[in-house]
Amino acid sequence: MKPADLRGILKYVPQYRNKTFVIALDGVITESENFSNILLDVAVLCSLNIRVVLVHGISSQVKKITDTMEGFTPSDLDGTGITDDQTLKVALIAANRCTHEILEGLTTADLRAVTCNGITAHPMGIIHGVDHQFTGKVERVDVEMFQTLLKDGIIPVAPPLGFDGEGNTYRVNSDNIAATLGIQLQAQKVIFVTSEDGLFCNGHIIGNIQSENLRQKLNDPANTWKPEQISKAQYAIQACRQGVPRVHLINGLVNESLLKEVFSNEGVGTLIYANEYQQIRRASRKDIRTIMVLIKQAMETEELSLRTYQDIENRIQDYYLFEIDSHAVACVALHPFSGKEAGELACLFVNPNHENKGIGSKLVHFIEDKARTLHFKKLVVLSTQTYTFFKSKAGFTDGSESDLPPERLQKYHESQRRSKILIKSLI
Ligand SMILES: CC(C)(COP(=O)(O)OP(=O)(O)OC[C@H]1O[C@@H](n2cnc3c(N)ncnc32)[C@H](O)[C@@H]1OP(=O)(O)O)[C@@H](O)C(=O)NCCC(=O)NCCS
Known part of the structure; x- marks a missing residue:
């Protein structure tokens, strides 16, 4: 070999x-x-x-x-x-x-x-x-x-x-x-x-x-x-x-x-x-409240960065929901970096009642596939408490500030969350 x-x-x-x-x-x-x-x-x-x-x-x-x-x-x-x-x-x-x-x-x-x-x-x-x-x-x-x-x-x-x-x-x-x-x-x-x-x-x-x-x-x-x-x-x-x-x-x-x-x-x-992604659909404006309710607790515990209704509304086309029996139990977003062949996987959240059933991993794979169809060469994720999940379950590795475009880097510093920057090459 x-x-x-x-x-x-x-x-x-x-x-x-x-x-x-x-x-x-x-x-x-x-x-x-x-x-x-x-x-x-x-x-x-x-x-x-x-x-x-x-x-x-x-x-x-x-x-x-x-x-x-x-x-x-x-x-x-x-x-x-x-x-x-x-x-x-x-x-x-x-x-x-x-x-x-x-x-x-x-x-x-x-x-x-x-x-x-x-x-x-x-x-x-x-x-x-x-x-x-x-x-x-x-x-x-x-x-x-x-x-x-x-x-x-x-x-x-x-x-x-x-x-x-x-x-x-x-x-x-x-x-x-x-x-x-x-x-x-x-x-x-x-x-x-x-x-x-x-x-x-x-x-x-x-x-x-x-x-x-x-x-x-x-x-x-x-x-x-x-x-x-x-x-x-x-x-x-x-x-x-x-x-x-x-x-x-x-x-x-x-x-x-x-x-x-x-x-x-x-x-x-x-x-x-199987069509693994049949339970995943793109979010629309009428889903903003659902997303807010879903991620409220994770924002309070700082697992997710704070997002206002307005923040989500401005980029609603980036968000996806995972549904079981038409009920949203998880969400994720893919924010493209403008002018770069890269993007950020963000706002990944699975309702605790549905954890450990592979939904989180499925959403990560889904975003990866989406990024690939957009010809992205790299996916970035910022995480304070879940970086081991991304590393051990999804193949991400340590990245650095140089992986973020200037406008994202500025926000990164402003938030003072000091999240770990992880990357996954899609080449
Ligand atoms: C992290 C999260 C998305 C995982 O979702 P999930 O649907 O339970 O994930 P899966 O079922 O695909 O995988 C479960 C595995 O991940 C592991 N895992 C879950 N959370 C983890 C964490 N914070 N760190 C390391 N491993 C973790 C579980 O122990 C389990 O491991 P096993 O397969 O060896 O038993 C979910 O727990 C969550 O929403 N957490 C809060 C929000 C958050 O931190 N989001 C990330 C923002 S960057």
Whole structure:
């Protein structure tokens, strides 16, 4: 690895620290030559304090076992069809073997891992008159168990099986498990590691697509898809709708694809993303009172500098509100520095009842994206009590008075707040 690659990776460290990635390995990947490299990539993620959950499929393993069983054809391969008694038995053998190989590989990479009974499933039931027998779907995830393991630096390994509490085991589709874990564990990413370069529509790979656009494409009968990818696309949409910001599909047969997808702007596979900013809107004059009420307390405790109604009104076009159920719970502003390709992120405030849910970070990223679309090269923030948040959670670094244009510098001195000046390069 070149030093430049390492620098590129380090840029992402604050953003991903203590965040959860659910990585779903297709069965064919765990059998491939590249599997040990993937586990090394997982080790890199763990070393950067990213919390990893591994999910695996077993279609390829079930097929291989049943190919050697004369006169026996499995009733299902991927946990979406009918799983009869005999096929379930084969699935259990395949799953145990595969989980064991993953645990073995993780041990070789010096990583601690366990498999657990944290997935509760119930039968898929009778669909269009057909009993799906031992095929199940996820009913519940033992979030506490998974979070405890993750906090302790242990990788949970989830096979494509679920338990019902009455001694029954069900064969569950691994995409279903990955998406549900992603949603329940509030994961930052779900990454499907497959044997394809990405998601294909009409024979062409999709680079990146917003989940809602993917849903429309999937519903359009004119489009053709690789049949085995449809469930991944559907679960990706479901995960994005329920709070997972990004779902990736990558080719696990290619060396370093996992790290390249996570740590580069371009990515190598398909990125399906939620509209993270749908709850953010530009403020208008009628929101001035709301902003005043929202930030009143923070101004009193000097977390925010004083702003009058008039101050806000004069620059209302710079302000944004974050709403939940049409109720403003946070705000932020981007004040451009006139004549400079730079601006100030200001007035970031999250209602204390909504703190620690990622809203502050989302607003910072939103302002960063806005600044980039305005071709700003630098973002500045002035902070008296929150500078560690900007440094550790948003990648800002120490700046100096020379980062402020003269008129802003004058105000800075006049306020006597002696705020720390932090900057983030957007180049
Ligand atoms: C700072 C603030 C915007 C964070 O909003 P949020 O929605 O809670 O932030 P997120 O959920 O994205 O991130 C929470 C993380 O930031 C950390 N954090 C929150 N406030 C912090 C602070 N003042 N210093 C350092 N870290 C802080 C939390 O401990 C949490 O860490 P964790 O992820 O390791 O558990 C919010 O607390 C706030 O409005 N504070 C008062 C106003 C203020 O100071 N604004 C900045 C003006 S420059």
